[in-house]
Amino acid sequence: MMRTPSSDESGLKKGPWSPEEDKILVDYIQKHGHGSWRALPKLAGLNRCGKSCRLRWTNYLRPDIKRGKFSDEEEQLIINLHAVLGNKWAAIASHLPGRTDNEIKNLWNTHLRKKLLQMGLDPVTHRPRTDHLNLLTNLQQILEAAKIVSSFTNPCEINNALRLHSDVTQLAKFQLLQNMFATPSPSSLTDGFLHDVLGFNQCNNLQNLHDGNSVSQILPNFQNFEAIQQPSPSNSLPNLVSASPERSPVKAENVNANSKECSNPSSTTFELTWGDFMEEDATDNYWKGFIDQHSNQTWSTVQ
C-alpha cells in the first residue's frame, strides 16, 4: 500500500512511514509536544518535511485515534452531518471522537457516496436524483428486462413480458418525473427532455406548471402510480426507484389500467408486489427468475 519510498529534490523522504520513523515521531511528541511542525523534523531527527510529520501524527499516530470499522450509528451521523455541512470533513470529524477527517473522507468516497446513489439520492444535495445519469441507469435496467423478453419463444410469454416491461417503463418515468417535481425549477425538465427521453407529447408549459402540482395532477394517467407512492424507512433501494415506495401488494392490472402509452392496455392476471420490484437488484438473474416464475405459474393462463 501507499507510495514507493522516495525523496524529493530537497532530499526529504516521502512515501510510507517505517515503524522506526513512527517511533521517533511518537517519542519526540510525547516528550516535547509537536510545537512548530516545520521545525519538528530537524529537532526529532527525521528526514521528513513538517507537513508529512503532522499528517502522520494527526491521521495515524495520535493516541486518541479510534481505528476499525465505522458503526452504523457513526455512518448515519456522517450522512446527516454531510447533508448540513457538505464536504467539510474536518467539521464532520469534530463530531466523531477519535475519527479523522481523512478517514471520514475516505469512508464517504468509498462507501457512503455509493450508498446514497443506490438509494437514488444525490450525494451532494441529498435530494432525490433527477439527472440523466440516474435515468439512464433506470433505463438500463429496463433494457436488461427487454433483453430477457427477447429471448422468449412462446408468443404468450412475449406478450405478457412486454406488458410487464411497459409497466416497469411507466414506473421509471413516473418516478423520474416525481423527483423532478420535487425540485424547484429543475433544469433538466425541458420539453425536449420530456419528448425525446420520456416520449411525452404536448408537454408545453409543463416546466411552468410543475411547481406546486403533483405529477398526476398534470398527467392523470399516472394517478395509480402516485397512489402507491409512500415514504419508506428502507435505506437500501435499487437505482430503479428514487422516490421510496413502501412494500405494499398491488396488482399489476392496477398499474396498467391508466397507462395510455402502454401498447396493450389489457390487464394481466398475475400478482406482483412493489417489493418485488423495489427491494431486489434488477439483474439478469432477478428478472429471469421473476419472469420465469410468473410465466410458469399464472401467465400461461392468459391467452
Added chain:
DNA sequence: AAATTATGCAACCGCGCGTGC
C-alpha cells in the same frame, strides 16, 4: 491458476486563511 479489474486507504499536493512583521 493466472490475469485483469475493482476497491480501500495512507499519503501527497495545492490552495486559502490567519498571523506577524
Added chain:
DNA sequence: GGCACGCGCGGTTGCATAATT
C-alpha cells in the same frame, strides 16, 4: 497595505489487496 510564513483543509494519487474473469 503588502509580504512571508505556517498551518489546516479538501481533492487526488497510487499502491496493496480483494474480487472477478
